[in-house]
Amino acid sequence: MNNAPHFKQPLLTTPFHARARALSQLDSFIPWAGYTTVDVFSSVEQEYFAIRNATTVYDLTPMVKYRIAGPGATAYLNRLVTRDVGKLKPNRVAYCVWCNDAGHLIDDGTIFRLGESEYRLCTAERQIDWLLDSAIGFDVEIAEVTEEIAALALQGPTSCAALKDYGLVGIEALKPFEIRHFAVGANEVMVSRTGFTGDLGYELWMRPEQAEGIWDGLMAAGSARGIRPIGSMALNVARIEAGFLLPNADFVSAEQTIYTERARSPLELGLEWLVDFKKGHFTGRRALLAEERRGVRRRLVGLDIDGNKPAHNALVYDDRSGKREIGSVTSAVWSPTCKRNIAFAMLAAPHFKLGSEVWADIYLNRELVWERRMVRARVVDKPFYAPERRRVTPPANH
Amino acid sequence: MANAVSTDVRYDCIVIGGGHNGLVCAAYLARSGRSVLVLEAAERVGGAAVTRDFAPGYRVSSCAHLLHLMPQAMIKELDLGAYGFKLANAAMPTTALSQSGAPLALGVGDTGALMGASRADTLAYPAYAARLRRLARALQPIMTSVPPRLGTDAWSDRLALLRMAWRIRRLGRSDMRELLRIVGMNVYDLLEEHFDTPLLKGALGFDAVLGTNFGPRTPGTVLTLLYRLAAHEGSSILAQPVGGLGALSDALGKAAIAAGATIRTGAAVGRISLQEDRVQGVVLQSGEAIAAPVVISSCDPKTTFLGLLGSDQLDTGFVRRVSHLRSRGLAAKLHLALDARPSFTGLGAEGLAGRLLIAPSLEFIEHAYNHAKYGEFSAEPIFEITVPSVNDPSLAPPGKHVLSAIIQYAPYTLAAGWDRQQQRFMDLAIDTLERYAPGLRASVSCTELLTPRDIEQQFRITGGHWHHVDLAFDQFFMVRPLPGAAQYQTPVAGLYLCGAGCHPGGGVMGAAGRNAAQQVLKAGAR
Incomplete structure (x- = not known):
């Protein structure tokens, strides 16, 4: 850690930075939540295929983490998020979203139930003000612990075997969304079977001072399993295939939108499975019930697009003539595994119905000459890729 | 949570708080045929419009001490005269006291003859x-x-x-x-x-x-x-009811009962209970549950939402706005039992029957206010004084008098804490009065000083603010007390507000109570 004043050190480094710097072939770093992190180490394609065929290591330390504890922690979280946290058992993880009063999404994240009345909330954006205001009237303590915890994602079909080789005895018994603590030599690590790839994978949570030792141990133990570090770009391909939303790509936090029309509700984002109207009151419940009664006016859907040109930022039309705009693409990629041209798009009613035919206006830059293609697309179900191995316990011993 | 809600007695509406707004609301609802129960925590109705003994034989309007905002039409509509409401003085003049020269008489209302100002x-x-x-x-x-x-x-x-x-x-x-x-x-x-x-x-x-x-x-x-x-338009000018403001509350209570409402005193509400996100009724602090599909709270917004309902039943943004409402009172109330009729320099008998002000200049008021900004009480405070026993001898033993004064600025949060400062502030107040009415101190036999903290505790008003929340542009009219609850309705179906925290605010006016009743009836008609 250097002691330069903050304005001379605008981005923090994670405890894995020295290791990442040494392995980076392209020197391609990007800021993420105040930290400098790797965009791509060597090649996006190689890193992506490692996710689907071997084991990858991804530094997710910048993920914002909050410790939420106290006798009222469960009640507090139940009022905060749309899901029923009361059903979450200790040592389990749940994906969840939370809304403002208008029922618009503030953020998504994961809740780790670490004990009877202790939780960790991992979020994309910092939001201590919202969390503290939500605590008015609840017997709960909230603290940001982002810097106290280093984290690595170990994702890919050989990840379980790699962890076993590293010395996590019994890791193969860990079920999806389960948490367990392991000791490897002097290092302690908390492992959750979670991830952002839609594949078999784990997330490792540790003290910063043990970070480098664990990294080194993993890289050595995983060498026979094809382990390699990856950056955010490869992960982005995998997360689109897996149907996962990315804040600021697929939605903007309602606390940050300037125009009211830009905020999105979980119903619009296809996250109604996360909204439990029966659990009692939570912030945004009344607005979401009203929206459910009215019916949503737009919805985020999967698109399967003809051709192989990713529909980045494409506007979407109801027919080939391109006269009536019905929405736009939020995330797009050529899926190397599915061999399909896939995207998420926010579409107006009634075009978001499964099976609808829509048209995407794709712009291509060919040696600085822009071309336009009006390409047929179909509204399809997400996820695009969901291998059985992501759930199987114990995983195959690759 | 299972609530033991009794089903044998059911009301259409429960009004929490038997202050003037609660009683007005109950009276109008009962007149429209609703079965109404008023629950008052204190042993008698009135809220901040009550007359209390503060020394043996001496009675005074404990919080509000003048009536000037309640619409004449409402007094007539509710036929308060038939329930004992009478004015001891229906047209009280205002006099601005001066330490150095003759006082300035503003006359009655704003059409009176001005005496003592410059010619221009x-x-x-x-x-x-x-x-x-x-x-x-x-x-x-x-x-x-x-x-x-x-x-x-x-x-x-x-x-x-x-x-x-x-x-x-x-x-x-x-x-x-x-x-x-x-x-x-x-x-x-x-x-x-x-x-x-x-x-x-x-x-x-x-x-x-x-x-x-x-x-x-x-x-x-x-x-x-x-x-x-x-508010003065269409209402009486400064007036003092016989028996103090408490007599008005008693008349309102009788009018509500005559219209069919039930009033229970000594019944403090513990919480408002919900079922399926709708009001189900209330649970008293005693544990007794009473069912009603509509609950109207005359309590201040913070008490209603954060205390009686609970933030767990509300959205975070709404709770944030409620907790940020500015609701700290700055006015203290002083009551003096006097052995003799006070004699203010240069003031005649008619003036003494009216309202007296100590605020000799705008600069003086501004200086008085400066202290409040920094958590101190005014070194030289401003006063609104009445000597109600002049108009209504029943308030004091024969030949003796009571003095009632509102004193500003006495901030709710005093940096030095009120426990140690209360006596100092009282001494300061009496010293000031002595300067305007020489000899007054010698005739003081008993005193009572209510700081905003006392008002908060005794009258159950968060911050001890008589408007419940500041009357200011951002807490006014269409956004009073706050967006999402500005039409007497709240985010919770069946829960309404009718207190001073609502439009049009505090002062013994009753308009918030009547408007809220209208809103309840309108919702019922739909």
Whole structure:
């Protein structure tokens, strides 16, 4: 850690930075939540295929983490998020979203139930003000612990075997969304079977001072399993295939939108499975019930697009003539595994119905000459890729 | 949670709090055929409009001590005269006291003869008063109506906004321009434009800051002045009921009972209970549950939402706005038992029967306010004084008197803490009075000083603020007490507000209670 004043050190480094710097072939770093992190180490394609065929290591330390504890922690979280946290058992993880009063999404994240009345909330954006205001009237303590915890994602079909080789005895018994603590030599690590790839994978949570030792141990133990570090770009391909939303790509936090029309509700984002109207009151419940009664006016859907040109930022039309705009693409990629041209798009009613035919206006830059293609697309179900191995316990011993 | 809600007795509506607004609301609902139960935590009704003994044989209106805002129409409609309501003095003059010279008499209301101001001010005063009266009259319908909502497609809301705009337009070019010019101004600058007599400016500015968190130089104080004048339109001028303000509350209670309402005193509500996100009734602190599909709370918004309902039943943004409501009182109340009739320098018998002000200049008020900004009480506070026993001898033993004064500024949060400072503030207040009424101290036999903290505890008002929340642009009319609860409705189906925290605010007016009743009836009719 250097002691330069903050304005001379605008981005923090994670405890894995020295290791990442040494392995980076392209020197391609990007800021993420105040930290400098790797965009791509060597090649996006190689890193992506490692996710689907071997084991990858991804530094997710910048993920914002909050410790939420106290006798009222469960009640507090139940009022905060749309899901029923009361059903979450200790040592389990749940994906969840939370809304403002208008029922618009503030953020998504994961809740780790670490004990009877202790939780960790991992979020994309910092939001201590919202969390503290939500605590008015609840017997709960909230603290940001982002810097106290280093984290690595170990994702890919050989990840379980790699962890076993590293010395996590019994890791193969860990079920999806389960948490367990392991000791490897002097290092302690908390492992959750979670991830952002839609594949078999784990997330490792540790003290910063043990970070480098664990990294080194993993890289050595995983060498026979094809382990390699990856950056955010490869992960982005995998997360689109897996149907996962990315804040600021697929939605903007309602606390940050300037125009009211830009905020999105979980119903619009296809996250109604996360909204439990029966659990009692939570912030945004009344607005979401009203929206459910009215019916949503737009919805985020999967698109399967003809051709192989990713529909980045494409506007979407109801027919080939391109006269009536019905929405736009939020995330797009050529899926190397599915061999399909896939995207998420926010579409107006009634075009978001499964099976609808829509048209995407794709712009291509060919040696600085822009071309336009009006390409047929179909509204399809997400996820695009969901291998059985992501759930199987114990995983195959690759 | 399972609630043992008794099903044998069921009411259409429960009103929490038997203050004047709660009673007015109950009376109007009962008159429309609703079965209504009023639950009052204290042993008698009245809330902050009560008459209490503070020394053997001495009684006084403990919080509010003057009646001037309640619409005549309401007093008539509820037939309060038939339930014992009578005025001891129906037209009390206002006098601004001076330490150095003769007091300044403002007469009764704002049409009285001004005595003691400079010649130029005496000539200018009628035109100033008449113009403010015209502006206030244009705003007056606002006081008696449910505020419209902004940003809806409802025609009733649009129509109400149009009607407001039309009334202001109808003032004519000159008055409308003046209204728009001054409405955001501070009262200091306004009065400086018109007058030069310090005593006159102090007295006129006093009403703009009474019961607020403002000094005369605070922007928005012209609004509070116009607001007070608007409430005066259609109501009586300064008046004192026989038996104090408590007698008004008793009459309101009797009117409500006569209309069919039930009143239970000594029944403190513990919480408002919900079922399926709808009001189910209330649970008393004793554990008794009473069912009703509609609950109307006259408590302040913080008590209602954070105390009785609970933040777990509300959205975070709403709770954040509730907890940020500015609700700290700055006015203290002083009661003195006097062995003799007080004698204020230069004041005649008619003046003593009226309202006396100690606010010798606008600068004096502003200085008094400065202390409050830093968590101190005023070194030289301002006073609104009445000697109610002059008009109503029943309030004191024969030949003796009570003095009742509102003193500003006495901040709710005192940096040095009220426990140690209360006696100092009382001494300071009596010293000040002694200067204006030599000999008064010697006749004091008993005292009572209520700081905002005492008012909070004794009258169950968060912050001890008689408007519940500050009357200011951002907590006013369509956003009073806060967006999402400004039409007496709340985010919870079946829960309504009817207290001073709602439009049009505090002071013994009753308009919030009546407007809330209207809103309940309208919702029921749908």
